[in-house]
Each structure stands twice: as structure tokens, then as C-alpha cells.
Amino acid sequence: MAKSQSAALDRKKLMADPVMVGTIAVLIAFLTLFILYPLAILLVDSFYGGTGFTLDTFRRIMAMPTFTKAIGNTLKVGFLVGVLSTIVGLLFAYVEVYVKMGRAVGGLFKVVSMLPVVSPPFVLSLSMIMLFGKAGLITRFLLGIYDNSVYGFWGIVIVQTLTFFPVCYMMLKGLLKNIDPSLEEAARDMGASRWTVFATVTFPLLLPGLGNAFLVTFIESIADFANPMIIGGSYDTLATTIYLQITGAYDKEGAAAMAVVLLSITLLMFAVQKYYLEAKTAATLTGKASRGRMLIDDRSVTVPLTILCGLAAFFVIMMYACVPIGALFPTWGYKFTPLTFKWFGQVFTRYHGLQAFRDSFVLSLIASPITALLSMIISYLVVKRKFRSKGFIEAVSMLAMAVPGTVLGVGYIRGYSGGLFHSANWPIFAEGGALHSLFPNGLLGGIYGSAAILIIVFVVRSLPTGTRSGISALR
Amino acid sequence: MSKVKKGVRLDHISKIYQDPKTGKDFYAVKDTSLTIEPGSFVTLLGPSGCGKTTTLRMIAGFESPDEGEIYLGDEAINALTPNKRDTAMVFQSYALLPHYNVFDNVAYGLKLRKVPANEIKERVMKILDLVELTGMEGRMTNQLSGGQQQRVALARALVIEPSVLLFDEPLSNLDAKLRVSMRTEIRRIQQEVGITAIYVTHDQSEAMALSDNIIIMNKGVVAQMGSPQDIYYHPNSEFVADFIGEANFLQGTLERMDGSHAVLNVEGSSTRVPAKQGMTAGSSYTVVLRPESAVLRDEGGLPCQVTLSCFMGSYQNYHVKVGGTLVKLTDYNPKNKRIYQVGETCSLVFDPESVHIL
DSSP, rough: OOHHHHHHHHHHHHHHHHHHHHHHHHHHHIIIIIHHHHHHHHHHHBOOEEEEEEBBHHHHHHHHHHHHHHHHHHHHHHHHHHHHHHHHHHHHHHHHHBOOHHHHHHHHHHHHHHHHHHTTTHHHHHHHHHHHHTOOIIIITTOOOOOOOSSSSHHHHHHHHHHHHHHHHHHHHHHHSSSOOOHHHHHHHTTOOOHIIIIIIIIHHHHHHHHHHHHHHHHHHOOOHHHHHHOOOOOOHHHHHHHHHHHSSSHHHHHHHHHHHHHHHHHHHHHIIIIIHHHHHHOOOOOOSSSSSOOBBBOOOOOOOHHHHHHHHHHHHHHHHHHHHHHSSBBBBBBOOOOOOOHHHHHHHHHHHHHHHHHHHHHHHHHHHHHHHHHHHHHHHHOOOOOOOOOHHHHHHHHHHHHOOHHHHHEEEEEETTOGGGGGTTTTTTSTTTTTTTOOOTTTTGTSSSSHHHHHHHHHHHHHHHHHHHHHHHO | OOSSSOEEEOOOOOOOOETTTOOOOOOEEEEEEEEOTTEEEEEEOOOOTTSHHHHHHHHHSSSOOOOOOOOETTTOOTTTTTGGGGEEEEETTTOOOSSSSSSHHHHHHHTTTTTTTHHHHHHHHHHHHTTTTTOTTTTTTTGSSSHHHHHHHHHHHTTOOSSSSEHHHHHHHHHHHHHHHHHHHHHHHHHHTTTTEEEEEEOOHHHHHSSSEEEEEEEEEEEEEEEEEHHHSOSSSHHHHHSSSSSSEEEEEEEEEETTEEEETTTTTTEEEEOTTTTTTTTTEEEOGGGGEEEESSSSSEEEEEEEEEOOOOOOEEEETTTTEEEEEEESSOOSSOOOTOEEEEEEEEOOOGOOOO
């Protein structure tokens, strides 16, 4: 066939470029070692009981009430957070795309809906406790409630919704902008009220996109570790249970099996989202806007929507403002005056504070250019070149998006603490083995507990974001 | 249709927009008044940015006029939202709802009006028959060709029996051949239903083929309104003459009046043309000469020299110089006629009744 000739020629051209071949080889090695291998080792650990295939580990963890409860908790939180984030995201996206409002108000809403994206993960949990906890500024000092508990289900739901709704907002904003305004005008022209237009045109067209946004936040919520850890109290989710299983009970096999369960849930949702809903969204919303949208300036619409968004915005701003302001109080919840900078001094002088700052900073400084470079190379290869392992590279770098941080963490512990494939136990590397002096911790075991593995984790975790934006920029 | 036909009246309508680049306000439509007779087919014609679409969208209610009042029949409709107006629009992008099939798209407006299901079915099928789409009612809209989609859009607008049908460049997404057959179709349906129609286009042949009356707009104001013949033969400005068909402009000075005719000096030759009111001797006037209303002869008219001679099949295309003025001519059915070649000197001859003084 003529086609085989062009394939052969493509291969020949690629092989004539040693830099390219080398880059691809390094990429495949990196992705295999640091994404596929840690996940694979989890599967091996949880199904291999020393002698052969076994389901014992799964039977054991399924018998733990803490674990089965955590599954239920996680799904409950994830579902509610998914629904609420989608609603709040839709509200902000709709107001931005459809409603006429002053530049200042519109700008404020835009900032508020982007703020959580750039903030560190647990800032909102912290604010939540500071504002609404037992000694919360609002609960105790404003309302005089002394026994309010923010720890648990509602704490997690509120904080995660505020953290993740910007993702929905951005996805839905893009979709709403793609709806041809003349569709809605036509419906209106046929006699539909604004509400009917929304119910019969905008909403059905947006439905796959809403499902998409829901699943993405569902995954994010399930994968989240920091917020449930801080504000969950005794309400355990899968991510925190796995962490406690490994740090508290020191049950590595059990934790690995739990991680496999968590990973299966997120992967399933990721698959539905990626291959079913995304295709459907693209199918219904291919239209290009033929002319600008007439913004709604009807007060019966703008006033309630502005109030709703305003309330949400006020809440978000309050949450963020309380952190820098709270840092100035002598003792939060007890003594509010005079304002002091003493905590800032302490943070840098005590408990290795300065070192923690420096380490975080240096690690990020090393990890970000590596991530940028890798994402750039991957995007370039995926968009512009044709070669056989392209599908593998694209799929694995996107896979990292569906892998919760806790799962990856457990995978790294299992995968590298005893060297590659537990190689520290192999006779050749073990005490007295021929290569023990060269590799005391087995193959690659040396990176465990070092800065190197942290940097690798950082890179792997942010690779999907970088690759996704790189690909869409190049296409 | 049993309904009383209604016309549309615009009374000193203005619409002000802000230029997105400079931030300055400008008139998209300025102090425009016009009357559209009940049951007539009227076209708003003009170059892009002339205000024609804005005018149409103000009638539909998508834009609000900054000044003036719009009347549908005798009713002032400025304050009515689009869904309360007795108008229906056919959009350039068809604007069919992609999640509905053909039947549901057409039935959309009737369902909103709470028409009983069996009556909906009957009316939708009748309209689909009118636009020749019987049997297509179960199709999704993306399974239809562009022409079929536009028929569905037309059916959807017709089925709610509006007083006025509005068209916003409905054919500009179709290919040339389909455009021609669709416009005959639109005219046929409008005549059959007897509905008032307002049609926006920048295509003059579409305007000619469809309209009882053409309204030519330029820079937000009405340049001229009249029947196609009126506008073609008696344009009131160089803009209108040039926009509708092709036009040559000859400058001439009035020598004397001769009854209902004027004798002008055009490039040194005396030329008799129909006079217009209030002409004064010695003043300069512009004569509009259509390319098909003059021919080349060996003598007997304005002396000229051929600068282009080109066979186009149905006609011979000439460019000639009359003094310093370039004149374009189309000589139809050139077979067996004397063909003038480039560089020849000859004479430009026309019937005085076929020209028009601006």
C-alpha cells in the first residue's frame, strides 16, 4: 500500500534527527519512571502477597469500618462540592457573559472568581476556622455563638466549593461565549421570555458542559488532601485515610490498596469526562458567535444576579482578607489590639521557619523551569510531529491529571523507598551483595527522602496543566 | 391569513453607538422616518455599516432606539420586549436550535403560545408543505443543507403568523445558485401569505428581485426610497446611482432650456437630456448614464476613443474616453455587430430619455 511508504519515510526522517530521538527516549523514560511505575507498583503491592496473586489486602481494608466510611464520606463530599461549584461557577460565568454591569463591579467579580486559583490550597480552610470556628471572629465575637463547629462535612464542602468553583467558572465561561447569540434571539423572537430562553436554549446547550464541570470538580474534591486534613476534624476522606494508614498505622500494603481504590474512582470519572462529555460538549457548541451578544440590562435580571454574585464575592474576599489581617492580631480570638508584627518575626526565626521558606522557594524555582520545558516539548511533539509513541506520551502526561496527590505520594513511597522494584532487597544489592556498596538503597533508592524526589513530584503534578495549555496554544 | 395586515412606521428614529476603539459616540441610525405599507415587501439596502441591520433589529426589539418611536400598525411598540412584538425574524446564521429536530424547531413558537398539540401538528405540517420540506420533520438540523436550514427558519417564522416578517441577510451564507432560487422562493411565499416583509441585504440584485420598494441607506440615513425602477432610473444622488447597478457620470454645463429638455455642454458637445426642476443656465450638472443605455457608432454623438474592448459572451465590454471622462459600456448581443477596437475613435450615442440629471 502507498500508505506504508509514507509511514516508512516519516520514520526515516525522524531517525535522521538524533536530538529528536534522544528527547523522545528521555521523555518516555521520565513518564514511565515517575508516573506509570509508581502507579503500577501500587497495583503490584496490593495484589501480590509475597507468594502470588491475592485479594487478601483488599478484603482486609474493606473490613475496616474507617475505610468504608471514608469512601462514603468522600463520595458524599465530592458530589455536593461538584454540584455547588458548578452552580456558583455558572452564576459567575453567566453574569460575566450575559449581564451588563459597571466595569468596576464586573472586574471585581472576575478577580474574585480567579483568586482561589492562585491561592495556596489550605488558606481557605484556615480562614474558615478563624472566622467561623469555636473562637471565630464572626461566630463568637459577632454572633456570640460559642460552640460552633466548622470541622467536618460542611467545613470541607464550603471550603472546597470556594476553592474549586473557579475551574467551573472558566470552563463554563468559554462554553457560554461559544453559544451563538442569534439562537437565543431567535427563541426570544418566537415569543420566549428570558427565563424560557434560558430553560429551553441556553441550559440544554450547556448541559454536557455542566456535566463536564461537575465531574472535574468531583475529581478535584476527591483528590484533595490539604483541606479535609485541616478542616475535616474526625470526618475522614479517602485521601486523609490513606495518609493516616501509612503514617499512623504504618500499613504500606493497606495504604497501597486504598490508593488503588481511590485511583480507580478518579480514573473512571476522568474517562467519562474526557471521552464522553468533552466530545458531546464539542458537538453541541461548535457555532461561532455571528455577532456580539446584547447584554441584559433589564433590572429585574441584573439586580438579583448582582446581589447573588456580590454576596459570594463578599464571602470570598472576607475569607482572603482575614489571613493578612489576622496575622497582625496579638492573639486571634482573644486579644485583638494592639496590632503587632511579632508573628512575622517569629515565623522566620523559630522552628526552622526561614529554612522552610527557603526550601519551598528553591524547590519551586528548580521545578518550574523544568515543568515549563517538559510541557513545551511534549506539546510541540504532540501537535507538530508524527511518531509512533506520541499517543503514549500524550496519554500518560494527561493521566497525571486524574491521579490524586495522595495516590502518587503512596506510589512514590512504595516505588522508591526500597529502590526501584524494591531492589534494595535483591541479593545483589542487599547487605553483603556485590553491588551493595554502590547502591546501598537499591536502584534509584537514593532519591527517596531527597530534594530530587520533591522536585520530580512537583513537576509531575503540574505537568498536565502545562501540557494542556501548551497544546491549546500550539493548535 | 385571516389577520389584518399591518404596516410599520418609523418616526424620527436614532440609534447611538460607542465606537469601541475611540470611545466616541456616533449615530448608527440618524433621524430616520419611513413608512412601510401593509402587505408590501420592502428591502433595506446599503453597504455594511449603513445602519440597515440596526434598523431591522430595532423593529424586532433587540435594540432600543435612542430617539423616536416605532409603530406596528397604529401601536407604538418601543417599550415592548422582542417576545411581545408581533414580528418574526429570519437570521443570517439560520439560528435553528441544534438540540431540536425540524418539527420541534418550527413548533417552538406555537408551543410557547400554548396552542393545542393537534393544532400545532396541523399548522407545522402545512407550513413545512409551503416551504417544500414535507417528510423532513424528523431530521436534526445538522442533517440539512444550508438551503433547507433556511427554509426551516422561514417556516418557523411564518408558522406563528406574525404581522411582519423580518429578514436579516438570510441568503448570504448560501452559494450563488441557491441564493437565486431561494429568493424567488421567498418572494413566492411572501406573495402567497400576503405578509408585510422587511428584508435587509447588501446585494442589490436580491433587492431588485424581491422588493416592491427599496430603501437605500448610507451612513445611518435613508438615501432614497422607491420602487426598483424608480431607484434605478431616477437615482437622487451619485451614491444611489453608483450603488444600484453601474453608472457613468458625465459633467455638463447648461447652455439653454428646450421645452422639457435641457441642452448641456458635455466635453465640448451639445447634448439634449430631460430637464429637472430649477435648472439655471451656466451651472454645472451631473448626468447619469447606465452602461447599457448607450452604444458606439461611427458618428452622431459625443466623440470618444476606445480604451478597452473585451468580449464577455452575452455582451461586449467597452471603456471609452469622452474628453477626460471614462465611460463604461455594455453592448448586449454583440454577434454580427461592428466591434470597435482599442484606439479607435468613434461616437457615443444614447437616447436622451434613458439618461437622468442628478
